[in-house]
Amino acid sequence: MESGESKGIIKIWAKKSMGVPIYSASTHVIEPSDEAKNALEKLTSEKKAQIYLDSEKMVYYDFPKRALLVTLRQDGNIVREVMVDITTGEPIPADKVKPFESMLDKEKMKGAMDLWKRVDEQIISGKYVVGTKSVNQVTLNVPLFDQELDTWCAPASAQMVLNYDGYVYTQGQIAAAMETDPDTGTEIAKIPTGIEEVTNNQVDSWNDNWWWWSDLTDEIDDDHPFLTISLTHARAVRGYKEDTLLFWEKYLYINDPWPVNEGDVYWTNYYSDQMLDQKITLVH
Numbered sequence: 189m190e191s192g193e194s195k196g197i198i199k200i201w202a203k204k205s206m207g208v209p210i211y212s213a214s215t216h217v218i219e220p221s222d223e224a225k226n227a228l229e230k231l232t233s234e235k236k237a238q239i240y241l242d243s244e245k246m247v248y249y250d251f252p253k254r255a256l257l258v259t260l261r262q263d264g265n266i267v268r269e270v271m272v273d274i275t276t277g278e279p280i281p282a283d284k285v286k287p288f289e290s291m292l293d294k295e296k297m298k299g300a301m302d303l304w305k306r307v308d309e310q311i312i313s314g315k316y317v318v319g320t321k322s323v324n325q326v327t328l329n330v331p332l333f334d335q336e337l338d339t340w341c342a343p344a345s346a347q348m349v350l351n352y353d354g355y356v357y358t359q360g361q362i363a364a365a366m367e368t369d370p371d372t373g374t375e376i377a378k379i380p381t382g383i384e385e386v387t388n389n390q391v392d393s394w395n396d397n398w399w400w401w402s403d404l405t406d407e408i409d410d411d412h413p414f415l416t417i418s419l420t421h422a423r424a425v426r427g428y429k430e431d432t433l434l435f436w437e438k439y440l441y442i443n444d445p446w447p448v449n450e451g452d453v454y455w456t457n458y459y460s461d462q463m464l465d466q467k468i469t470l471v472h
């Protein structure tokens with residue numbers, strides 16, 4: 189905060205099943221859009237209710253998608269909670285809310301619990317010194333393109349990586365090549381084939397479902413940004429940094445095409461990100 193104004197955001201996990209306490213850090217603060225605020229006012233008016241004082245908060249409903257949630261009251265009594273997407277203002281019904289842990293692999297969660305214990309032991313011991321000499325960092329100048337439609341995260345992420353390599357296409361062209369469904373998004377298997385098709389096979393692209401930290405840093409060191417793919421979202425990776433004295437301080441530099449028509453740039457912890465990512469899409 190500076191003079192009462194937010195200058196950035198640090199996301200933390202309250203769950204040990206995510207492995208590390210800090211998830212990401214960004215200087216970009218995503219605020220609810222006017223569409224979201226107007227949609228809430230409309231819902232409140234339709235239900236002849238008022239928003240409960242200080243009940244407004246942002247929550248994940250389909251990670252990483254966020255909603256603006258408020259508690260409504262009538263005649264002084266709490267009646268219900270309602271939420272709308274923070275960018276589009278679309279009302280989010282209960283059946284659209286996906287519990288976060290339902291996205292996590294059970295075996296990965298076991299490993300994350302062990303990692304949390306190791307991190308906790310190192311923090312408590314205080315047996316380390318943080319300094320600039322212990323930090324390695326490499327970033328690539330990959331442009332940020334926000335996704336133009338709610339289901340176009342993969343086309344937008346591919347657009348960033350291809351643009352960095354000198355291949356300029358619209359998201360519509362890439363979405364067509366990937367056969368992106370306007371309602372459900374892009375099948376993971378069609379992301380690399382779409383990248384090759386839209387470029388007329390001028391690049392090679394493939395999915396990999398097994399990697400180590402060194403594999404990712406090698407890609408960046410070799411001037412190859414890439415995509416990470418989770419169950420519901422795709423993003424572009426444009427860099428990394430690591431603290432050689434703190435084994436758990438490994439971060440990827442992310443160009444995230446969400447929110448729609450806005451996008452975001454942030455550092456995300458490698459270990460907690462592994463809990464969400466299913467594959468990486470490489471482009472050479």
